[in-house]
Amino acid sequence: xxxxxxxxxxxxxxxxxxxxxxxxxxxxxxxxxxxxxxxxxxxxxxxxxxxxxxxxxxxxxxxxxxxxxxxxxxxxxxxxxxxxxxxxxxxxxxxxxxxxxxxxxxxxxxxxxxxxxxxxxxxxxxxxxxxxxxxxxxxxxxxxxxxxxxxxxxxxxxxxxxxxxxxxxxxxxxxxxxxxxxxxxxxxxxxxxxxxxxx
Numbered sequence: 001x002x003x004x005x006x007x008x009x010x011x012x013x014x015x016x017x018x019x020x021x022x023x024x025x026x027x028x029x030x031x032x033x034x035x036x037x038x039x040x041x042x043x044x045x046x047x048x049x050x051x052x053x054x055x056x057x058x059x060x061x062x063x064x065x066x067x068x069x070x071x072x073x074x075x076x077x078x079x080x081x082x083x084x085x086x087x088x089x090x091x092x093x094x095x096x097x098x099x100x101x102x103x104x105x106x107x108x109x110x111x112x113x114x115x116x117x118x119x120x121x122x123x124x125x126x127x128x129x130x131x132x133x134x135x136x137x138x139x140x141x142x143x144x145x146x147x148x149x150x151x152x153x154x155x156x157x158x159x160x161x162x163x164x165x166x167x168x169x170x171x172x173x174x175x176x177x178x179x180x181x182x183x184x185x186x187x188x189x190x191x192x193x194x195x196x197x198x199x
Contacts, residue, residue, distance in 0.1 A: 021129045021130070021131065022128070022131045023131055023132065024131055024134060025132070025133050026135075026136040027039060027134070027135060028135060028136050028148070030042040030080070035124075037124060038125070038135070038158075039135070040055060040056040040060060040084075040110075040158070041055060041057050041084070042055065042056070043055055043080070044056075044114065044118055044121065046059055046117055047117065048109070048110060048113045049062075053075075055083075056111065056114045057080040057081075057083050057084055058083055059113070061074055061083050061087040062074070062075060063103075064087050064090065065090065065094060066093070066095060066096050070090065070094045074086045074087050074090075088143060104161065108164065115165050115169060125162065125165065125166050126166060126169055126170060132159065133159040133163055133166075134156055135147055135148030135149065135159050136148060137150045137154070
């Protein structure tokens, strides 16, 4: 079994275990089981804006650069954490002008792509129920206090956006279930009508 299939099987087996619901789930490192998948550094390719990116971090940071050459330079970093470091080190004139206004919307779209394209990740996210999701950062700096929390302080925007996506996915599942019920009822009614016509 290849590595991705093995990780998917482990994630699903953890979900299936009977455990009381958690009220808060902390994550940070992408290799921590099972919730490391919530990290943007978790290695799972996503298709976004017509491009396949190796991680959500790559897809997010690709939108930060104003010039294509700078974007390519950021994305050439060998690891997701170095992609983030390269993007954080950009000069102001290399960043798209409205980045501070659009970055949360971009992250939301990246996360939507990640969790709609990978069933195992979607299943794990939905399995968190109503738990508060928190990116628990170790190093205190403005970026970590924006996207996560450091010692309980911070905006935790990655966690907030993940919870938004979780709600969207749950609503989409309910809508799909309702549509299936309507289709089944419609099919049953058509069959009854056919039987009535025959008799």
